Amino acid sequence: MPRRNAPSSIIRRLPVYLRILDNLIKKDVEIISSRTLSSQTGFTAEQIRKDLAFFGAFGTRGTGYNAVYLREKLLKIIGLDKETNVIVVGAGDMGKAFGRYNITKNPYIRVVGMFDVNPEEIGKEVEDLIIEKLDKIPEVIKKYNVRVAILTVPAREAQSVVDQLINEGITAILNFAPTKINVPDTVHVHNTDLTIDLQSLIYYTSTEEKTLI
Amino acid sequence: MPRRNAPSSIIRRLPVYLRILDNLIKKDVEIISSRTLSSQTGFTAEQIRKDLAFFGAFGTRGTGYNAVYLREKLLKIIGLDKETNVIVVGAGDMGKAFGRYNITKNPYIRVVGMFDVNPEEIGKEVEDLIIEKLDKIPEVIKKYNVRVAILTVPAREAQSVVDQLINEGITAILNFAPTKINVPDTVHVHNTDLTIDLQSLIYYTSTEEKTLI
DNA sequence: CTGTGTGAAGGAGTTCACAGCG
DNA sequence: CGCTGTGAACTCCTTCACACAG
Numbered sequence: 001m002p003r004r005n006a007p008s009s010i011i012r013r014l015p016v017y018l019r020i021l022d023n024l025i026k027k028d029v030e031i032i033s034s035r036t037l038s039s040q041t042g043f044t045a046e047q048i049r050k051d052l053a054f055f056g057a058f059g060t061r062g063t064g065y066n067a068v069y070l071r072e073k074l075l076k077i078i079g080l081d082k083e084t085n086v087i088v089v090g091a092g093d094m095g096k097a098f099g100r101y102n103i104t105k106n107p108y109i110r111v112v113g114m115f116d117v118n119p120e121e122i123g124k125e126v127e128d129l130i131i132e133k134l135d136k137i138p139e140v141i142k143k144y145n146v147r148v149a150i151l152t153v154p155a156r157e158a159q160s161v162v163d164q165l166i167n168e169g170i171t172a173i174l175n176f177a178p179t180k181i182n183v184p185d186t187v188h189v190h191n192t193d194l195t196i197d198l199q200s201l202i203y204y205t206s207t208e209e210k211t212l213i
Numbered sequence: 214m215p216r217r218n219a220p221s222s223i224i225r226r227l228p229v230y231l232r233i234l235d236n237l238i239k240k241d242v243e244i245i246s247s248r249t250l251s252s253q254t255g256f257t258a259e260q261i262r263k264d265l266a267f268f269g270a271f272g273t274r275g276t277g278y279n280a281v282y283l284r285e286k287l288l289k290i291i292g293l294d295k296e297t298n299v300i301v302v303g304a305g306d307m308g309k310a311f312g313r314y315n316i317t318k319n320p321y322i323r324v325v326g327m328f329d330v331n332p333e334e335i336g337k338e339v340e341d342l343i344i345e346k347l348d349k350i351p352e353v354i355k356k357y358n359v360r361v362a363i364l365t366v367p368a369r370e371a372q373s374v375v376d377q378l379i380n381e382g383i384t385a386i387l388n389f390a391p392t393k394i395n396v397p398d399t400v401h402v403h404n405t406d407l408t409i410d411l412q413s414l415i416y417y418t419s420t421e422e423k424t425l426i
Numbered sequence: 427c428t429g430t431g432t433g434a435a436g437g438a439g440t441t442c443a444c445a446g447c448g
Numbered sequence: 449c450g451c452t453g454t455g456a457a458c459t460c461c462t463t464c465a466c467a468c469a470g
Contacts, residue, residue, distance in 0.1 A: 008413075009461065015412035019391070032427065042393055045236040045429090046463060054218040059431045061436055061469040078412055079419025086411065093310035098407065100306060106408055109415070134332035147418040148411065169376075174407075178232070180255055188417040190410050194311065194387075195319055197403050198299065198361065199291055201385040202322070204401040206292025222439065246451065258451090259441060266453055274447040274452045 014078055016041050017048070021071040025135070033064035038062045080108040085144040089161055091116035091124070091131045091153035094176055098150055100127040112148075113140040134161070138168045148172045155179035223264045227291055229254050230261070234284040246277035293321040298357040302374055303365035304329035304337070304344045307389055311363055314338040324363075326353040330370070347374070351381045361385045368392035 012093045020040045024032055034045040034052075041048070052058050052065070055077050059065045075206075088095045090116050099114050114129045115137055116122065124131045140146065141184065149170045153161050158177035172188045175181055178195055233253045237245055247258040247265075252260070265271050265278070268290050272278040288294045301308045304327050310326050328350055329343045330334065337344045345353075353359065362383045366374050371390035378386065385401045388394055391408055 004418075007461070012409065014416070015409045018412070019408070035429080040393065044281045044463075047461090049430060050432080050462080057431065059402055059430050062428045063470070064429065076414070079415045080412065084415050084418075093306070097306035097310050108402075109408075109411055148414055150411075172418045174410055174414060180253065185254050190412065190414055192405055195232070195322075196225065196228045197295065197387055197405060198319075198322055198363075199231070201222045201361055201387060201401055201403055202292045202297050203219075203224050203227070203290070205297075205385045211385060220439070248451080257441075260439090262452060262455080263440080270453065272452050275450045276448070277451065 006054060010054055011078075013041070013043060013048075013051055016043075017051075017075045018071065018080075020077065021067055021074065025067050025071060029067055031064045032061075032067045032070070036064075075108075084109050084148065085112040085146045086148040086150060087111070087113040087137065087140060087146050088150045088152065088158075089113065089115045089134070089137070089165065090154075090177075091096055091118075091121050092152055093127065093150035095150070096126050098152065099129055112144040112146060113137070117153075134164070137164070141168050141170070146170070148174070150174045150176070151181075152176045223267055224291075225255075226256060226261075226264055227287055229408060230264075231284065231287045231291065231293075234280055234287065235409065238280050238284060242280055244277045245280045245283070247272075249277075268363050270354075270406070288321075297322050297361060298325040298359045299361040299363060300324065300326040300328065300350065300359050301363045301365065302328045302347070302350070302354060302371075303367075303390075304331075304334050304339065305365055307315060308363070308365035311365065312342055325357040326350070330366075347377070350377070354381050354383070361387070363387045363389070364394075365389045 008101055009049055017037060020037060021032070034048045037043075037048050038045040049059075052070070055073070058070050060075050088099050088111055091099070095114065095116070099111055111129065113136070114131050115134050116131050117134055119199060121131050122133055147170060148173070149165050151158060151161065151165075151173055153179050158175070158179050158181050162181045162183060163171065166183060166187055171186065173181070173183070173190070175189055175191045176193070178193050181189060229251060234245070234248060239345070247261045250256075251258040251263045262272075265283070268286070271283050271286050279295065299322060301312050301324055306313070308327065308329070312324055314402065326349070327339055327344050328347050329344050330347055334344050335346055360383060362378050364371060364374065364384070364386055368391050371388070371392050371394050375386065375394045375396060378398060379400055386394070386403070388402055388404045389406070391406050394402060396402055
């Protein structure tokens, strides 16, 4: 469907549109304009139209976008029209949080496995999952056709775990380990690093004080 | 110290440099080149030099950067030369994870309070913190001069909590609630949204399969 | 006359190529 | 001669302005 490689900046906004659409459809909204999407997302209306137009002309001039139709298009573009299974590697506090809290409430994505090295953690239940040893990963990947992994292991273990995961067929990694991980071009990584995020926020609090003086 | 408003893209890389420097200094490395930083961070050497040069000439031509000196400069630029206190609002799994796991190990940042609305959670201990009611926030903010909050409440509560926090003096928010929050220009927000991150990753796994066909 | 779709202009950040200094 | 520091070229995205369709 994409005419050429879509800019990652667009790709990161699509799920935002999808979420707004889901909410509005629940409220029986049928038609939605780029202006409405703009006020709910904070992106400009022009940008939203450009983003959507990148994948095709989904709207009706003078009217707006049909919410249900646009939602279906977005699902297809993102790849959420079929269920996606993911695994969580690293069953620390953070991993457990993802295992139960965030994802189970998401209609499109399902956590099908949770893994850790720590023998004390093995066998513990997190929601409907049982924490297993890392060497069970290949089995689960095969059974559920998993391509996406959430990585919440300590920094020093990250690279070796990543190497294993890639070897076993993972092609996308959501990395919460506070370190750079090396992957081949075929694998996509998104890094989220609390320390980096916090420290860069602190920059703004301190410069604000400076400029006020 | 910044000559003009620093681009946020630079600001987000500074903590990465800092982390590498900390690691290298522990190994008694004294001089470090932009090339070394490049291989450890994945950013290009030119970019790293530009980033650092934005704040001043910290290196020595022909040699490189003095690790300890550069670290001190970075601490000062980011605002980590003095201890920064933060609070966590929302003591769900995610909030608890941040309360104990990630931040207590960070030498520059200290979590000084953890808050929730749920009466069942109040009084529970997380590491050396006791979960308190939201109305205790002003007290803690005053006592510890807090400017930064980590927000891990459900989406529907986010905006009202944010309004309170800003009212009480918070100027920077690390937002984990899966929703857009509205703040005045004086307040900085960084959004981290697991669902958005996962869904955009999934885009790449599905397009990869398409292009292989 | 409303709201989408889009070429053109503009802006922000990155890469290049090299000057400058130890 | 090595590695930093930096103007200039370039690339990518965003904003603007308007044509176009209902």
